Amino acid sequence: MSAPAPQKASVQSEQMSGGRVISYALGDVANNVAFMMTSLFLMAYLTEIAGISAGVAGTIYGITKIWAGVSDLVAGNTVGRKQTRFGRLRPWVMFGSLPLAIALVGLFSVPAGLSGTAAVVWVFLFDAFFQLAYSFVNIPYGSLSAAMTQDPIDRSRLSGARAIASSLTGVILAIVLSPQFKDTTADGIRLKFTITTIVLALVAITLYYLCFRGTKEVIPPSAERPTLATTFKMVGKNSPLLVLCLAAIFTLTGMFTLMAVQMYYARYVVGGASFFIFMMIASTLGTVLVAGFAPAITRKMGKRNGYLLVALITMVAYAILALAPTGQIKIWALVGFFVYGMGSGGTNAMIFSMQADTVDYGEWKTNVRSEGGAYSILSFSRKVGQGIGGFVAGGILSAFAYVPKAPTQSAEALQGIRLSAGWIPAALSLVAALIIFFYPLKAEKHKEIISELTERRAKRATGALVAGRPLVTLNEQYGAGATYVGTKVAERLGVSYVGTRFSSQDLEAAEMAATARAEQDSNVIRFLHSFARTETDSDRANAEDNALDAELVSQNISEVAAMAAGGGVITGRDATVILGDTEGALHVRLVGPEDFRAQQAAQEFNISREVAAERLAREDRMRTEMSERLMSWDPSDPTRYDLIVDTGKVSLDGAVDQIVAAYRAKYPKK
Template sequence: MSTPTSTAPPPSTQKLSNGRVISYALGDVANNLSFMMTSLFLMAYMTDIAGLTGAMAGTIYGVTKIWAGISDLIAGQTVDRANTRWGRLRPWLLWGSFPLAAVLVALFSTPASLSPAATIAWILLLDCAFQLCYSFVNIPYGSLSAAMTQSAVDRSRLAGARSIASSITGVVLAIAVAPQFGKDVLANTPEGELRLKFTIVIAIVAAVAVVLYLICFANTRETVQRPPGKVKMSETFKMIGKNQPLLVLCLGAVFLLGAMFTLMAVQMYYARTVLGGAANFIWLQLGNTVGTILIASFVPAITRKLGKRIGYVMCAMVAIVAYLIIANVPGPGADGSRSAALAVAIGAFVIYGIGVGGTNALMFSMQADTVDYGEWKSGTRAEGAAYSILSFVRKVGQGVGGWVGGIVIGMYGYTNDPARLADPEVARSVEQGIRVAAGYVPAGFAVLAALVIFFYPLTAAKHADIVRDLLARRTQASVADADSEVVDINTAGMLVAKRPVITINQQYGAGGIYVGERVAERLGVPFVGSRFTSKELESIDQAAEAEPTMNRWLWDFAHTSNADIDAAVRADAESNTRVVRQNTEEIIDHVKDDGGVILGRDATRVLAYMRGAYHVRLEAPVRVRIDRAAESAGISREVAAQRQSREDRMRNEMSARLMKYDATDPQYYDAVINTGDTSLDDVVDRIVADYRAKYPDLNN
């Protein structure tokens, strides 16, 4: 009476090859060659090479970043409509990479002969075009990971790989481009030659990006069938109006991103003026990267011990400390050396990476909770709408940050003219303005972000209640869709089984298959085995010793990134929702006619509110489980030990991510049985007797 399982996982859950993961990550290298080029260097280009004032450069930076948010909405409405032999998403990497590269080169190739007004128009229009082209590449690229696999493990690998690639790209780009903004280079290179040299550098960067996009296109595949995107503006605004936690989170995001991008916009000026050389930009970027790597390991612990809201506020306070240190690094020593200032600044940027990395990760985690809240409040689950509005708001924050940074350095009389800087008064004012823009202004923004999130209304307890309520609603909806005469909903809204239903969750080797099959036989109902066998899980990820610790770290590191990852977060959330809905419907389908005994599949959580369902957890000492698994599966104790280590953690990790519950918590079960100190047949007798005693009307 068992349900057969497949001998191999479907293509969408098979382990992705390392080559495919690396190819996907190379796409983000290409993304960040352009995204970081504009985010980190465009402001300095506009003032130091194109000759615009700081205020005008900041205004252009702000306007085009806000336009980038609108471009993301346009791209989100458009890209899923493509349906080619290559898929819905991959073709945009092919179609969009060449226009993106061409516009990027043109943006950084302002002709010297243009008038000031024409220069402003050139940069403004081309930056707007760049942002639009970038959205039409980045949105499908970010969504591609969820279309490549349904495996949570592999999606973690993809997310982590792209973030590692992004961090490395930031450092490499700093090494390649930052020296071009050196004072000596700017002062001693004829203007025409300087502009040509810069165009050549950007052309090389753009050409590399195109090659990497093409590698990503050629070596990735869309294996998960997914419907076209249905994010409607009307749906977005309807959801926003009813979702107070999302509104609070978005307001905090404006200030958080405002802080980050004020610093990013003036970071080159800071490295050159406050620290004494454009090449110091490289060390600052490296310090930031180290900080984000460090915080990734602690995000889960912060969430558990402090909660997301307090964790966010604490990380924001860390960032505030970093900003204040950045503003107050020591001046030159008696010999004119700024080595002490550089050392302090590098340390500050490590702290900065920790602070902003933590707030970024927790912001996206809180965003997922606001999606649950929106569904609970409005009855419609709108990940696309929620993530689209957060993405737009983040771009607004980026624009506000860059605009304020340009305004501030302009107010303090920023100039790169050596003759004017020879005046000590002018030089002091310029340096003070850069310190204010790089440190004090971001600190103020971060304080506002922390204050806003301190009043974030969605507590952990409230979210847990919402998740439980949503689970009951979804299960009832699946029953209604099944149109079953056997599983019903009573007048109180509770699911009612008319044949025995038992769910079994087990530790690896606790005897779940043996017990489940015999309980099913005794009660006269079907037995449904786990979705994945041990061999299938091994085929998904052979690195037992690294899973899930490494994959969890990769996932958390991906969300600490300063890069443009909004589309990927949204796509992953939507993919998880589809998996949960499919699993819920399948479980209801299994029990709707004849009841059943279901092993695993998170059936304990799905059927938590069904009257007539009995939930069992099987446990045993590790030694006993390894011996039992080795004997029953005909494998060595070493292999059984590897599977035990992998599966106990891996299955619990999947339950936490998808169904949002701790499968080891005894509160979810009617009985927690230790199969190590009794025979499995006695366990069968106990479960059958307990079930018949609790539900005597369902025994026939």
């Protein structure tokens, strides 16, 4: 039986401390002080405080966001390559925080005496510097969780804590900054905003330091990272990834067109800058709600159809925002942003879930597995969408005669704000949905690809292996007698016996540990799961998880192939599927009625009948799930075996006789 799942659970025997989880989450608070300030408030700052026109502000926003995508690619292929006494990733988080803070303060501190052109140059240079600095902090931070633990429960806690930090940071920033947009013509408003930014930057540096001090890297890199050249080669042959990236560009363009004008929408459509706070809360609650339903949507509808559903929800949200009455019934704006939170949160979850599948497709097509490469290309596409969104928003505001710093806006300008917040994003979301409709990697095809990849890996490991000595693989239902039968068959055939990698006690301990943690943190874990996947950058850790699974599968295949070279009787370890085509191998499955197997296990292992029944249910389920998830085969499939023996009807010694006779009948010359 394949070992990966229990191995992951046992890498770290004790639950990660709450302090370490909090320290990691503090890094995301710092990240979002920078990211959300620029995403939510930069456009409004440039037009309302710095005095730059909406069209120029949108152009700067667009160019620098696309530059941010390039920075991500560069950072992704730079950070983490060198081991230091502080680790591979943590030094970037710590020492990169100062340049990032300086860039943030400079970006929101345009001097009042600068001329129009000089102000534009100032903003452009500081924004470009900011995006570069942010990439070299955020990319290593996003990879840090995978280097901190391999335990799935601890990773869930890290992901959930990070997502909570992200959501709360957005609300806190809205509370701190949105009141400063009530009267942007007030004396000293520039200085006030600069001072506020300095305070926030110092807070961010402090939080980055606490993250650096409170976290620890314990897991080495899970896979060799591809070069940019390898990445682009893989992408060119990965049609599902290309379709997904194109859809992501339109999706993010729509989302960031809304985000760029969100403050204008609060001020002029809803009726007050302070209402921005409630819009953020409503959006966050919508995202939290949909996070709990995303897995169920995927299971019932498939990923493509699930994407189409959440895209429809997002379009409904945009329509509500476009039609909400001006300054009257504010509940419509709250409803619109709540539904938007559901749609955007669901869309992000679907995008990164589909991206994981495109990694498998890329390996199937090119024989190169590149989780990090697929992630970096998708991240770049999203940044392009963010940049275009800001550019579109600024262009529309300028075209519809938006007047910066004005206490009220004309009907034409209000129409431009509504277009940017509603109808344009809705149209872009519709285009993204139409693109995804042609997404070629459906569930059935993906299952076929996984099966073929498993066979390829097995063939690469076994090659032209021909067992020179007798080779038998055994797969059993719990309690069917594999240990006794396997040992006796090995003696009769003159070869060694290899048992399962994990005993019943190992599996029981793994499940008990997971259950204990889940019970200990039951309410907290469920709460964390409700927030999971709300912050898209955290999904870089998913690429690390996928790489780890693939690496563990390859390791198991190689080990089984090495065992088979000298002959033997191998129990479990997915040897049946790995050695399925090996010349000289006989594949056997031992089965039996549950009552019989429970009674036989009780006698064999000197345990009570009740304990044996519990182990039977656990092992049959866990071992089957491991095989299906990691090796994509069903151990109960009778076509995989040369012989199936029911030890409830045949004695164990009789089973031994049958297996030996079957082997000698199949290979009479051995």
